[in-house]
Amino acid sequence: xxxxxxxxxxxxxxxxxxxxxxxxxxxxxxxxxxxxxxxxxxxxxxxxxxxxxxxxxxxxxxxxxxxxxxxxxxxxxxxxxxxxxxxxxxxxxxxxxxxxxxxxxxxxxxxxxx
Amino acid sequence: xxxxxxxxxxxxxxxxxxxxxxxxxxxxxxxxxxxxxxxxxxxxxxxxxxxxxxxxxxxxxxxxxxxxxxxxxxxxxxxxxxxxxxxxxxxxxxxxxxxxxxxxxxxxxxxxx
Numbered sequence: 641x642x643x644x645x646x647x648x649x650x651x652x653x654x655x656x657x658x659x660x661x662x663x664x665x666x667x668x669x670x671x672x673x674x675x676x677x678x679x680x681x682x683x684x685x686x687x688x689x690x691x692x693x694x695x696x697x698x699x700x701x702x703x704x705x706x707x708x709x710x711x712x713x714x715x716x717x718x719x720x721x722x723x724x725x726x727x728x729x730x731x732x733x734x735x736x737x738x739x740x741x742x743x744x745x746x747x748x749x750x751x752x753x754x
Numbered sequence: 755x756x757x758x759x760x761x762x763x764x765x766x767x768x769x770x771x772x773x774x775x776x777x778x779x780x781x782x783x784x785x786x787x788x789x790x791x792x793x794x795x796x797x798x799x800x801x802x803x804x805x806x807x808x809x810x811x812x813x814x815x816x817x818x819x820x821x822x823x824x825x826x827x828x829x830x831x832x833x834x835x836x837x838x839x840x841x842x843x844x845x846x847x848x849x850x851x852x853x854x855x856x857x858x859x860x861x862x863x864x865x866x867x
Contacts, residue, residue, distance in 0.1 A: 683798070683845075685855060685856070
């Protein structure tokens with residue numbers, strides 16, 4: 641069964657460093673998403689991506705964040721200069737269509753900023 | 755704005771007990787409603803969904819009914835198993851525009867044999 645994969649499973653970085661979190665969505669899906677979950681808090685929407693551009697982003701998704709689909713399979717989230725408060729679990733998801741279709745989630749990348 | 759509130763966890767039950775996890779929402783219009791489950795070490799998996807009022811979603815013995823009058827989508831199962839131990843998330847997809855999901859805080863469920 642096709643699934644969303646994410647790498648790495650755990651990333652440790654120093655404050656101020658750049659990190660890139662990688663995702664491989666399900667191959668025939670058209671919509672891609674990033675969410676994050678700070679420990680003990682809700683899963684929060686960051687950004688959605690369709691047709692090679694951002695379709696919606698949340699207030700959390702400021703200039704420090706960017707997303708890219710560099711080739712036909714990968715979908716990346718870059719954080720330019722990490723802060724302590726960026727420590728969280730980051731989930732990638734993909735969907736074949738719009739709102740009423742299921743979003744398929746990856747296992748997450750745990751980012752720890754020291 | 756749109757929001758989802760779930761009952762506080764953790765919840766601990768014995769095998770074969772009846773389960774209810776409460777979920778209420780605030781939204782403009784008529785959102786779609788979802789329950790996702792996260793097993794240890796895995797990603798979020800869709801458990802069930804309902805797209806309009808009075809719809810009942812069901813899967814693996816779990817059920818939830820979209821109640822517009824009470825803005826609720828409570829998750830129920832008649833007889834839980836140890837394998838149901840996981841974190842359960844209630845979520846909504848707002849009707850306007852975007853495809854984002856708005857999640858509740860999650861409820862950790864532990865089933866003891």
